[in-house]
Structures are given as structure tokens and as C-alpha cells.
Amino acid sequence: xxxxxLKKMAMRAKKAAVTLGMLDTEVKNKALRAMADAMxxxxxxxxxxNAKDVSAAEKRGISQALLGxxxxxxxxxxxIASMLGAIADLKDPVGKSISxxxxxxxxxxxxxxxxxxxxxxIYESRPNVTADxxxxxxxxxxxxxxxxxxEAFFSNKALFKxxxxxxxxxGVPEGAFEFVSATDRxxxxxxxxxxDDIDLxxxxxxxxxxxxxxxxxxxxxxxxxxxxxxVFVDKDANLSKAEKIxxxxxxxxxxxxxxxxxxxxHEAIAEKFLPSVSERLKEKQVELxxxxxxRKWVSGVKKATxxxxxxxxxxxxxxxxxVKNFDEAVAHIRKYGSAHSDAIVxxxxxxAGAFTRQIDSACVFVNASTRFNDGGEFGMGxxxxxxxxxxxxxxxxxxxxxxxxKYVVLGQxxxxx
Amino acid sequence: xxxxxLKKMAMRAKKAAVTLGMLDTEVKNKALRAMADAMxxxxxxxxxxNAKDVSAAEKRGISQALLGxxxxxxxxxxxIASMLGAIADLKDPVGKSISxxxxxxxxxxxxxxxxxxxxxxIYESRPNVTADxxxxxxxxxxxxxxxxxxEAFFSNKALFKxxxxxxxxxGVPEGAFEFVSATDRxxxxxxxxxxDDIDLxxxxxxxxxxxxxxxxxxxxxxxxxxxxxxVFVDKDANLSKAEKIxxxxxxxxxxxxxxxxxxxxHEAIAEKFLPSVSERLKEKQVELxxxxxxRKWVSGVKKATxxxxxxxxxxxxxxxxxVKNFDEAVAHIRKYGSAHSDAIVxxxxxxAGAFTRQIDSACVFVNASTRFNDGGEFGMGxxxxxxxxxxxxxxxxxxxxxxxxKYVVLGQxxxxx
Numbered sequence: 151x152x153x154x155x156l157k158k159m160a161m162r163a164k165k166a167a168v169t170l171g172m173l174d175t176e177v178k179n180k181a182l183r184a185m186a187d188a189m190x191x192x193x194x195x196x197x198x199x200n201a202k203d204v205s206a207a208e209k210r211g212i213s214q215a216l217l218g219x220x221x222x223x224x225x226x227x228x229x230i231a232s233m234l235g236a237i238a239d240l241k242d243p244v245g246k247s248i249s250x251x252x253x254x255x256x257x258x259x260x261x262x263x264x265x266x267x268x269x270x271x272i273y274e275s276r277p278n279v280t281a282d283x284x285x286x287x288x289x290x291x292x293x294x295x296x297x298x299x300x301e302a303f304f305s306n307k308a309l310f311k312x313x314x315x316x317x318x319x320x321g322v323p324e325g326a327f328e329f330v331s332a333t334d335r336x337x338x339x340x341x342x343x344x345x346d347d348i349d350l351x352x353x354x355x356x357x358x359x360x361x362x363x364x365x366x367x368x369x370x371x372x373x374x375x376x377x378x379x380x381v382f383v384d385k386d387a388n389l390s391k392a393e394k395i396x397x398x399x400x401x402x403x404x405x406x407x408x409x410x411x412x413x414x415x416h417e418a419i420a421e422k423f424l425p426s427v428s429e430r431l432k433e434k435q436v437e438l439x440x441x442x443x444x445r446k447w448v449s450g451v452k453k454a455t456x457x458x459x460x461x462x463x464x465x466x467x468x469x470x471x472x473v474k475n476f477d478e479a480v481a482h483i484r485k486y487g488s489a490h491s492d493a494i495v496x497x498x499x500x501x502a503g504a505f506t507r508q509i510d511s512a513c514v515f516v517n518a519s520t521r522f523n524d525g526g527e528f529g530m531g532x533x534x535x536x537x538x539x540x541x542x543x544x545x546x547x548x549x550x551x552x553x554x555x556k557y558v559v560l561g562q563x564x565x566x567x
Numbered sequence: 568x569x570x571x572x573l574k575k576m577a578m579r580a581k582k583a584a585v586t587l588g589m590l591d592t593e594v595k596n597k598a599l600r601a602m603a604d605a606m607x608x609x610x611x612x613x614x615x616x617n618a619k620d621v622s623a624a625e626k627r628g629i630s631q632a633l634l635g636x637x638x639x640x641x642x643x644x645x646x647i648a649s650m651l652g653a654i655a656d657l658k659d660p661v662g663k664s665i666s667x668x669x670x671x672x673x674x675x676x677x678x679x680x681x682x683x684x685x686x687x688x689i690y691e692s693r694p695n696v697t698a699d700x701x702x703x704x705x706x707x708x709x710x711x712x713x714x715x716x717x718e719a720f721f722s723n724k725a726l727f728k729x730x731x732x733x734x735x736x737x738g739v740p741e742g743a744f745e746f747v748s749a750t751d752r753x754x755x756x757x758x759x760x761x762x763d764d765i766d767l768x769x770x771x772x773x774x775x776x777x778x779x780x781x782x783x784x785x786x787x788x789x790x791x792x793x794x795x796x797x798v799f800v801d802k803d804a805n806l807s808k809a810e811k812i813x814x815x816x817x818x819x820x821x822x823x824x825x826x827x828x829x830x831x832x833h834e835a836i837a838e839k840f841l842p843s844v845s846e847r848l849k850e851k852q853v854e855l856x857x858x859x860x861x862r863k864w865v866s867g868v869k870k871a872t873x874x875x876x877x878x879x880x881x882x883x884x885x886x887x888x889x890v891k892n893f894d895e896a897v898a899h900i901r902k903y904g905s906a907h908s909d910a911i912v913x914x915x916x917x918x919a920g921a922f923t924r925q926i927d928s929a930c931v932f933v934n935a936s937t938r939f940n941d942g943g944e945f946g947m948g949x950x951x952x953x954x955x956x957x958x959x960x961x962x963x964x965x966x967x968x969x970x971x972x973k974y975v976v977l978g979q980x981x982x983x984x
Contacts, residue, residue, distance in 0.1 A: 391980035398982035518978025540971035561935025563808035565815035
């Protein structure tokens with residue numbers, strides 16, 4: 151695909167966005183349900199195409215973890231179909247009034263949600279991202295350009311074909327979904343220059359991909375960087391709550407961005423808390439890397455280096471540090487954290503309040519697992535990802551975060567004096 | 568100022584932002600009032616420094632309009648002092664709860680406003696922008712780096728010195744305000760690469776400056792581009808309201824971005840409306856440039872070219888076009904407009920509704936002048952400018968638009984299942 155072909159694609163998406171932005175909620179929901187039906191109806195075709203990707207990946211000898219993300223099966227396809235239905239059931243954000251007020255001169259000002267326009271999603275090997283993004287962008291009235299990873303090429307293309315056909319038949323304007331069928335990297339660079347046609351780029355994947363997109367893009371990017379998430383067990387913690395939260399935050403799903411990577415323990419309770427929690431963690435096969443004070447209370451712990459404090463393991467590994475006091479915990483999180491999800495365990499309301507004020511992360515928890523930083527858990531119904539940026543959207547990005555707004559001002563002939 | 572000096576400056580601003588983001592409202596307000604007092608106390612010094620810029624500008628022979636923007640006087644200084652007091656009186660957006668809800672598992676989720684961090688403002692010749700930006704950033708808890716135009720160098724430096732000293736004495740952390748004293752353009756390029764230290768760039772000035780900043784920046788930019796604003800007088804318009812609105816939108820302050828640049832008139836009322844409105848406009852010294860149909864009903868109108876439809880005159884010039892129908896008006900605005908401020912004059916509620924749905928501009932007006940797209944007129948109290956972007960902030964940017972948010976989640980030991 152050369153630049154001219156890509157430009158045409160982006161212009162189709164831009165043109166479709168005008169109609170799509172005003173499309174009736176019912177048409178969008180009908181299309182989403184038709185997409186769900188089509189998933190199930192064409193399951194055999196999708197699995198056949200997915201098998202091509204899986205077999206190529208196996209030949210290249212990729213890891214079991216990556217293979218697990220790539221491979222589709224009956225259960226995953228049913229899951230995608232059910233997600234499509236669930237997005238049809240969510241409220242349409244477009245046209246919703248965010249706020250409304252009137253002015254002394256009689257003008258009524260209404261702040262109304264509108265779609266952003268054209269969104270480019272650049273992602274890696276999980277084919278279900280194709281369906282997620284098509285559904286979320288459709289419901290929020292945005293055209294979407296999909297650029298998936300080459301390792302999932304056949305799967306993505308099959309999903310795109312089935313889902314877009316179903317949506318177009320149901321009345322979605324053609325161009326609402328575009329698929330970049332080239333797999334060479336120069337295509338990404340070309341797309342990232344098209345700031346007149348594409349309004350937003352969302353890279354979904356590893357840190358390398360995200361940094362590369364951010365560095366190249368002339369279009370605004372909302373990043374979903376890594377999560378170096380902390381749990382701080384304060385001196386006033388309820389230690390049984392603390393143990394449950396620490397074990398959950400580390401082990402419930404260690405491969406995701408909101409899993410805990412570093413445990414900070416207040417010195418005053420370290421002797422009591424550390425031996426017991428480390429037993430629970432070791433039962434779950436967690437490898438600990440600790441500072442000297444941690445290693446004093448727990449035997450067989452590897453020494454943590456500076457590098458460990460910055461590390462997003464995404465694995466059953468945990469860095470542990472004993473801190474002198476609250477301030478040292480806050481300073482550690484500010485220095486080494488990624489401002490994603492950080493928690494305190496404490497029964498002291500003043501300490502909890504100080505933590506939520508002083509820690510500037512997308513999501514700050516008191517007495518709860520960091521794993522709750524998630525669109526579904528927040529009640530948003532579905533999410534595009536978890537933004538680590540501070541502009542436009544921060545934390546879980548649901549349908550509302552995929553919209554902009556405009557002001558509608560209603561007058562009776564007012565002029566400015 | 569070399570790159571190392573600029574980097575140190577940005578790091579000072581970043582460090583100050585942490586404290587500033589948690590500063591008590593009372594300290595910020597006290598500082599703003601001290602800044603207002605200092606303006607008046609040091610008026611003679613400020614005027615003396617401003618006179619250096621004005622005299623240099625006169626020697627270079629700049630236009631009267633530019634000179635008017637550059638020159639300060641007693642009245643302007645009193646205006647700045649009063650603006651500082653007014654911002655002290657505004658509600659502090661930081662820490663404000665945007666929304667709060669609870670989940671079936673008992674978690675309470677609170678979406679809370681926080682500052683963005685470090686904001687870089689790049690602006691041109693109006694010295695009062697220095698004071699505006701310092702006040703708005705302080706109140707919204709953001710550190711600000713100011714890069715003003717070389718033509719206002721002495722004025723900006725004097726204002727910066729007086730205002731920052733007053734604020735620091737009142738308890739604002741040092742580094743909250745930084746001033747780029749170099750005037751060479753390479754400095755801007757260097758600053759625009761510092762995406763680890765600066766969170767947002769707002770260019771304020773002409774289109775050339777804004778385009779240049781957007782092209783060079785590795786930091787998110789919120790743009791305040793030009794306003795090619797329209798008024799569409801529909802066939803169902805109340806023509807006396809229409810005349811008032813058209814004259815106001817064009818002539819009340821023609822040099823600003825929310826002034827009307829193109830008038831669209833429905834064919835069905837053109838014969839009746841155009842001769843009379845053009846008389847009123849001519850009385851106000853407005854030069855008209857019209858299409859053939861306009862020239863049929865109004866004599867002495869220069870022929871408009873394609874270029875006129877795209878033009879932001881910022882002057883007493885108006886492009887006029889007669890359109891066949893509503894759809895042609897909408898198509899014209901979509902094609903030639905800048906999605907800033909567009910108005911319809913109509914008594915037909917269905918037509919008004921269609922216009923507000925189909926026109927995707929930052930501000931869409933029904934029966935009111937485009938000049939109302941303004942933070943003050945919206946009741947925001949003060950504004951950083953009017954965003955023409957669709958991400959983060961659109962339309963007038965007040966204090967709230969200078970903030971981000973974080974989620975604070977309060978639990979009682981919840982873990983994810």
C-alpha cells in the first residue's frame with residue numbers, strides 16, 4: 151500500500167465519519183447485534199484463517215504466552231460475540247448533554263458529546279482487539295482505521311471482513327471501518343503523518359510499540375504505557391486485608407498492566423507482615439526480590455537492584471522494599487512508578503487521604519487491589535484500554551472517553567455589547 | 568540559553584508542579600491578590616520597560632494594530648490587576664469531584680480534578696498574555712513556562728519579575744513560573760522536544776506560529792487556530808434578528824477569531840434581506856465580496872473568489888454567498904469553515920435542530936452572534952483561549968480545561984475475583 155492508497159483510505163474514513171457521527175443509536179445497535187450474529191455464523195471461516203496465523207507462529211517458535219494471545223477457539227469467539235452484544239446494550243454517548251446552563255442575557259449553553267472523528271488503532275497480536283475496536287468506535291460514532299500486527303494478519307483480516315460486512319448491511323456508512331492490509335512498518339510512519347485526516351491514534355501493545363508510535367506521530371496519541379504499580383502497606387494497615395490485597399494484586403493476573411510490581415512495607419509492621427505474606431506469595435510461585443531490610447525478615451530473597459524498582463515484570467516476580475515511613479513510600483512511588491495504579495492499605499483515614507492527594511496516578515486505591523483499574527470493573531461496560539496520559543482521557547477509556555464535545559448555544563437574537 | 572539551561576528550567580517547573588498541585592486554595596488566592604497589588608505598585612517600572620519595546624517597534628515601523636496590542640498604559644495595567652483579582656475569586660478546580668459512584672462490590676469510585684503538570688505557552692506580542700497565563704496556571708495548579716515574542720521582551724520580563732516575586736513571597740513554590748529569556752527560535756524547537764518534563768503546549772498567536780509549533784512539537788499541543796466563522800440566514804429567519812446578528816458578528820470586534828467572515832443567505836429571502844443588511848454593513852465600513860447571486864441584489868459588490876470562502880479576514884471585509892437551500896449552507900460550512908463558531912438564524916425549530924446536529928464546530932449558535940464563543944461570555948470567568956482541537960478541550964478553555972483528573976477508589980479490602 152503506497153501513500154496514495156493510504157491517503158484514499160483515510161479520506162474514506164473521514165467522509166464516513168460525518169454520517170457515522172449522526173447515525174441513529176438504533177442503527178448502530180442493530181449493526182452491533184448483526185456483527186455478533188455474523189461472528190457465530192462464520193466461526194469456521196474465522197478459525198480456519200486464525201489457524202494460518204497460529205501455524206506460522208508455531209513455525210517461528212514464538213512463546214506459549216504469545217501463542218495463547220493469538221489463538222482463537224470456540225470460547226473466545228463466543229466471548230467476542232457476547233462483547234458485541236454488550237456494547238449494543240450500552241448507552242450511546244453521542245448527543246448526550248454533559249452540562250447545560252443559561253446566562254443572564256438569556257443564552258442557553260449546552261455542552262454536547264460528539265465523536266472525535268477518525269481513530270487509528272495500532273496493535274499487536276491479539277485478534278480480538280480488531281473486534282473490540284470496531285465495536286467501541288462504531289458505538290461512539292468514530293470511523294476506525296485498524297493496523298494490526300503481521301503475526302495476526304489472517305485472523306484480523308477475516309474478523310474485519312465478517313464484521314464490516316455485517317455492519318454495512320445493517321446501515322453503517324461504508325468507510326466507517328478501514329483495514330491496513332500492508333504489514334511493512336513504513337505504512338505506519340505514513341499513516342502517522344496524516345494529521346488532516348486522522349484525529350487520534352491509540353497504540354495498543356508493548357512499550358516498544360507505544361514509544362515508537364509516540365515518537366513518529368504528527369497526530370495526537372493517547373498512550374497506554376506500562377504499569378509499574380505499587381501496594382504500600384502502612385503501619386496502620388489491617389494486615390489480613392493487606393495480605394489478601396497483595397496476593398490478589400500480584401497473582402490474580404500477573405501479565406497485565408494493573409498488576410502490582412512492587413510492594414512497599416512500613417518498617418513498623420515489616421517484621422510481622424513480611425514473613426507471613428511472603429509465605430502466601432511463595433505458595434503462588436511468586437519470586438521475591440527485596441532490599442536488605444526485607445531480606446532480614448524473609449529468607450531466600452534475591453537482592454533487588456535499582457533496576458527492579460523500575461521494572462514491569464508482567465510475571466510472577468515481585469520487588470519488595472521496607473520503607474521508613476509514609477513519606478519514603480510516596481517518594482518511592484513518585485520516583486519509580488509509572489502513575490498507573492497505586493494502592494495504600496491503611497485503617498488511618500488521615501494517612502489514606504494524604505496518599506490519595508499526594509500520589510498522582512491514573513488510579514489511586516485505598517484498601518483495594520490495583521487490579522480494579524479496569525473499564526469493566528469501573529462499570530463502563532467495555533474499554534479501549536487504560537490511558538497513562540493526562541490529556542483528554544486518563545485511566546480506563548470507555549465510550550465517553552472516545553468522544554469530544556461541542557457547545558450548542560440557543561438564543562433569541564442576542565448580540566454582544 | 569542552551570539546551571542544558573532549558574532542561575534545568577523545565578525540571579524546576581516539573582519539581583514545583585508537585586507542590587503547586589497540592590497547594591491550598593487560600594495560598595493561591597492570596598498570591599493572586601498580591602500579584603494584583605504588585606502590578607499597581609510597580610506600574611511605573613512596567614510602563615518604563617514597556618516603553619523600550621514600543622520605541623523599538625516604532626523604529627521598525629510596525630503597524631498601528633500591532634502597536635496597539637503591544638503598548639501598555641494605566642488602563643491596561645488596571646485591567647490586568649483586576650483580572651488577577653477576578654481569578655482569585657473563581658472557584659479552585661483542583662480536587663473538585665467530577666463524579667462519584669459506587670460498585671456492587673462496595674468500591675466507591677471518585678473522579679477528581681488534578682492539574683496537568685507543566686504547561687508551556689508560546690505567544691506573540693501582547694504582554695498581558697504573560698499575566699493571564701501566570702494567573703490561570705497558578706489557579707489551576709500548573710507550573711508554566713512562558714516563551715513570549717521578542718517584540719514584547721522587556722514588557723514580558725518586567726511583568727514576569729513583578730508577578731513571580733509577589734507570588735513566591737505569598738508562598739507559591741519557586742519554579743511555578745519560568746521565563747524563557749532567549750529570543751532565538753531554536754529555543755522553541757529545543758523546548759518542544761522535552762516531552763518528559765513538559766505536559767502540554769499552548770501556542771497563542773497567529774496561524775503561522777501555531778502551525779509551526781504543531782509541526783515541531785513532541786509534546787501534546789492544544790491549538791487555537793483561526794476562525795472562519797459563518798452566519799447562515801435561513802428562509803425561516805426573523806430578518807430583523809438576522810440583521811442585528813450579522814452586523815454584530817462582523818463589526819463588534821472584527822479582529823478576533825469568533826467574528827463572522829462569511830455570510831450565507833437562503834435564496835428564498837435573499838432579495839428581501841441582502842439589500843437592507845448590506846446597507847447596515849456599509850454604514851459600518853464593511854467591504855462585501857459576493858457570489859453572482861449576491862451581486863444581483865446588491866450593487867457595487869466585488870466578486871468573491873474561491874479564496875474568499877477560506878479567508879479569515881480579521882478585518883471589515885465580509886464574504887457573502889446566496890445558497891439554494893439548507894443543505895448547501897451546511898456543505899459550504901463543512902467545506903470552507905474552520906469548525907470554530909457557526910450560527911444559524913431561523914425561527915424553524917426543526918431546521919435549527921438539524922443545523923446543530925450537522926455542523927460540527929466548537930460552538931454552534933442558533934439565533935445569536937458568533938461573538939459569544941468566549942470564556943467570559945460563557946461564564947467561565949477567564950480563558951486561556953478558544954481551542955479548535957477536539958481532544959481534551961474544545962471551545963473556550965477556562966480553569967477546568969487546564970486540568971486533568973485521577974480516579975480515587977475507596978475500598979474495605981476488596982480483591983478481584
